[in-house]
Amino acid sequence: MGRVFYATNRNPDNAATPTSFGIDFNGPLPGNLIFGVADVAAAQGHDPNGMPLEAGPGAVKLSDAAPGDFSAAAKQQIINGPPHLVVSLHGFQYLFWEAVARADYVSRWFAEGQFANPNTVIAFSWPSAGQLSQYDRDWKYSTNSGPALAQTLSILHPLIDAFRA
Secondary structure, three states: OEEEEEEEOEEEOOOOOOOOEEEEEOOOOOOOOEEEEEEEOOOOOEOOOOOEOOOOHHHEEEEEEEEOOOOHHHHHHHHOOOOEEEEEEOOOOOOHHHHHHHHHHHHHHHHOOOOOOOEEEEEEEOOOOOOHHHHHHHHHHHHHOHHHHHHHHHHHHHHHHHHHO
16 A cells, blocks of 8 residues: 655545545635645556556545644654655646545656665645546646645745755
């Protein structure tokens, strides 16, 4: 099972204990940030091209959600994790679970092979509609999420310094 640490400005399905996030902003623009942990249960193995298998819709389980920053426990897991840190930012047409599953996929891909790089991955997910027909909407939402991404990177800065130390 893979672990992805996430930050999002998407609207939670349950404010107290989110199990997923929607396609709109969490509050007024650029949205209130929520940080947490996602465990991803992707099948082991590889496709015919040698790439890791991808996780499906029910494979992402969320925990440890907190407004404004990672919990102390999540921070310790990141700091004490594998020697490489990856920050993932999805493109358009991604539902929340897809963004997390893709971040897990990239993490597993980096961790395998002749030049394996074991890593911890942090994913930022902005409110995408997850539909090709909604490209114009996604473009506006991604643009409006710039300040939330900047805030996330500012919050991550001391965590990344601690990770490097």
